[in-house]
Amino acid sequence: MDLCMVVERAIMDGWRKSGSLSYTARATAAIDGLTLDQLRKHHFVVGVGDDLVEVPLIDLLTIFSILEKEIAALKEARNLPQGEYRINFEVPPDFSDEEATLILAGIRIQTPFDRGKFLRVAVGPTPPSSAGGSQQPTA
Secondary structure (H helix, E strand, C coil): CHHHHHHHHHHHHHHHHHCCCCCEEEECCCCCCCEHHHHCCCEEEEEECCEEEEEEHHHHHHHHHHHHHHHHHHHHHCCCCCCCCCCCCCCCCCCCHHHHHHHHHCCCCECCCCCCCECCCEEEECCCCCHHHCEEEEC
């Protein structure tokens, strides 16, 4: 969790200084066509500039989940009197498929080992053995 906070803080500090959300998120192996369950076993490089670290998918999701919450809090704080603001958040031990898919869809992840340049998140049908007809996210 500490590493997630360090990376999130670096991304936010860069945003505050430049006014632009600039980060690197990159797959460390080919991921084209993988299901979310398969992606959960992969690692990604994330950070700002040359200060990059390798993290598992759960940490990548955590970093960008915190980032989304902080940006939302900052936008809300603009309407408040000058002063401090607080961000309350809980980091789940895991993200549901729906939460993970929404977060991944908002991250620009480079895919240097695949044909496409960036990860594209899509929702496809689950295999027939799955109960209920829910959807299985795929990359």
